[in-house]
């Protein structure tokens with residue numbers, strides 16, 4: 155496992171905490187809403203969890219057996235939906251937690267879906283293009299019985315992209331003996347992808363930053379922004395903030411971080427990064443991810459992986475607003491510390507919901523065979539996220555809770571109600 159700067163280590167205990175802490179907040183949210191204990195019993199784990207072994211012929215002639223997962227948290231509202239992660243640190247508990255977060259996101263932005271998530275333990279940075287294609291196709295064959303356009307619809311996540319979605323869609327279409335663009339979202343445009351999906355997660359984060367900045371009296375123009383992660387979410391976000399006149403003073407990837415108090419040249423960095431969001435390897439004068447998170451700034455955006463802001467560094471965070479583009483970057487203890495310190499934390503299940511929202515638009519377009527312009531997509535996304543931010547901010551104020559608990563209260567309600575009407579509880 156890569157460990158250049160100490161951030162790539164996989165810690166099973168922390169990974170377990172991701173599920174436990176999610177369960178803790180769900181429990182609190184259900185209590186606040188007055189639901190009985192059996193609702194928590196139903197929602198605390200995914201309804202279905204599939205573990206698969208995927209044999210892949212490697213380029214050197216050997217066969218490697220990969221382990222993959224697909225979790226389907228709750229399908230009372232509709233088919234499950236959520237990305238697929240290719241990362242060496244993937245664990246079963248992480249995938250379970252990620253599927254629960256997807257349910258919450260879909261509830262928050264009011265999509266007709268429940269949450270799902272997938273992952274494969276692998277390091278795509280060490281694999282060839284053809285090995286990745288064989289792995290992607292093998293995974294789809296292995297999970298094909300439980301997924302499909304009306305059952306569970308995957309999408310991209312860490313270290314997966316539109317090319318991987320294309321291979322997966324092609325493999326599913328062969329199994330289904332039917333062209334099935336609605337099986338997966340985040341596809342290339344020529345295969346039924348949607349305008350705006352690639353940048354959707356970052357667009358959603360940008361809208362949340364703008365709304366949060368208004369609450370804190372921060373002007374975006376000239377604001378100092380730090381972004382951890384320079385992949386799909388982090389790089390588009392850096393570009394949007396840069397274009398809006400903010401000063402992006404720090405960015406990072408898995409190998410280190412770059413800092414310039416006068417603002418980094420984001421266009422240059424975008425041009426030089428690779429398809430895994432790696433750019434810092436090109437520079438000598440890097441800082442660590444730990445140092446990056448503790449930089450003096452107005453807006454901090456963790457956009458990489460889980461458990462980055464913890465009880466250990468929460469006291470040292472010097473941002474006014476923290477907006478979680480990544481899933482689960484802040485532990486519960488750290489959430490409490492930041493809240494006590496008056497830092498406004500916009501939680502992952504709201505801030506990163508732009509991706510699944512435009513994935514839903516992609517699926518709708520695939521189902522109707524009629525495609526929308528980028529302007530239409532952006533207009534619809536803007537309306538949904540502004541409304542969701544307001545709903546959660548207002549809930550936090552009126553119920554005197556932090557925005558994470560408010561978001562869980564909003565997110566959990568629809569699936570609890572749908573489960574009740576179906577007679578499951």
Ligand SMILES: NC(=O)C1=CN([C@@H]2O[C@H](COP(=O)(O)OP(=O)(O)OC[C@H]3O[C@@H](n4cnc5c(N)ncnc54)[C@H](O)[C@@H]3O)[C@@H](O)[C@H]2O)C=CC1
Pocket residue numbers: 161162163310311312313314355382383384385386387388406407408409430431432443457458459460479480481482506507509510
């Ligand atoms: N792609 C999407 O549509 C969505 C992504 N997210 C979340 O956003 C986060 C980033 O996802 P993407 O940008 O899609 O992934 P990506 O694969 O495009 O980029 C990941 C970035 O994180 C960095 N990274 C990986 N491991 C790291 C580590 N141990 N320490 C520091 N940096 C590390 C990589 O170097 C890269 O810059 C994840 O938490 C993901 O679940 C959330 C919603 C939607």
Ligand SMILES: O=C(O)CCC(=O)C(=O)O
Pocket residue numbers: 235236237238256259307308309310311339481506507509510511513514
């Ligand atoms: O686009 C989607 O369907 C899901 C994106 C995702 O995996 C996430 O929001 O974490």
